[in-house]
Amino acid sequence: MSNPLIESMLAAVEASPDDLPLRRHLAELLIGAGRGPEAVAHLAVALAQEPAHAETQALMTQALGGPSAAEPPAPSPDVNWKAYEKEFEGSVPPRYARADDEPDPIEGDDDRTVDIELSGVKLADVGGMQDVKKRLELAFLAPMKNEKLRSMYGKSLRGGLLLYGPPGCGKTFLARAVAGEMGARFVSVSLVDVLNMWIGQSERNLHDIFQAARRNAPCVLFLDEVDALGHKRSQMQSSSMRTLGNQLLAEMDGMEGSNDGVFVLAATNAPWDVDPALRRPGRLDRTVLVIPPDAEARAAILEVHLRDRPIAGIDLKRLAAATDKFSGADLAHLCETAAEYAMHDSVTSGNVRMIEQRDMEAALREVRPSTGPWLQTARNVAMFANEDGAYSELAKYLKKNKLL
Known part of the structure; x- marks a missing residue:
């Protein structure tokens, strides 16, 4: 002993x-x-x-x-x-009791590496983005809600949905909204939830996460930054990461367990870095471009971030018009910066006041949209890497906004 x-x-x-x-x-x-x-x-x-x-x-x-x-x-x-x-x-951690000095595997829901939750968010809570909502409804939600029609048309529920677009535009929030619309449990997975230093343990973690989703079906399994988990294997030098990519493909095919009731959503800022095998039919075969919010969505986002702050005389329509190409995260930062201006003025003058339009305009002179670098990369992809039409929706958006 x-x-x-x-x-x-x-x-x-x-x-x-x-x-x-x-x-x-x-x-x-x-x-x-x-x-x-x-x-x-x-x-x-x-x-x-x-x-x-x-x-x-x-x-x-x-x-x-x-x-x-x-x-x-x-x-x-x-x-x-x-x-x-x-x-x-009491301060030195105990050594592993197993002879091979490896950690015990994850077993059951009481020892999982991710949280399984119920989403209270619905698509109605997402401001604007009518085109994105319509695409989600047609490609993903309608077939799931209408079992009889699905059966009549022979519509399969296999495959998953890939959300892509600039960072900070609400891809994770949309995934939660899809889970809320379905009344399904929600599991969010990123690379840090899977990677482990022990050989074979990362693949085991990924398998256990899929198993947890299968046990809790119906469940939306959200793969955040899927380009990190499923990067193009032809560009990888690490054999362990290639093996992890192979495990992800096997799990999505349901080779190690039935995926009935498990709906896979994935998000990425760089769909061009995702392994093509992940995007073939039966896997992440449907894509939705999540673009920077339109004017209606920007006004809704600004309203949400100003709702619990003391404000007076804020012109949301004017601000929405002045924040073209701002992401949701940029708009949140804009409100935070305006609050800093108002608070600084209150401290220095000794008179506490509301957040006003002048503070928002001062913040606008400081905060710039963060989507510029992504849009430039996307422009190059749409111009030179769209032979198969995978980025036609992206090219259409860029042309509409005179970026292509």
């Missing part, structure tokens, strides 16, 4: 290999526990640095099975061993 004190001392010696009194005390504990060969290894290290140390020599004799002294060697008077034991007993 493992001895917690010895395990803690082993970790302490590993952290401080040059602490010879600590190493001798560990050897003494090992000898007392009948683990002489382990004590020999530690005492050999100590003797290599202090060959003539009498206490170490006596402990080595005991560890090798020689005659014990009448009494154990007295500890050095300048070392408080009880203080050492008390210090390390």
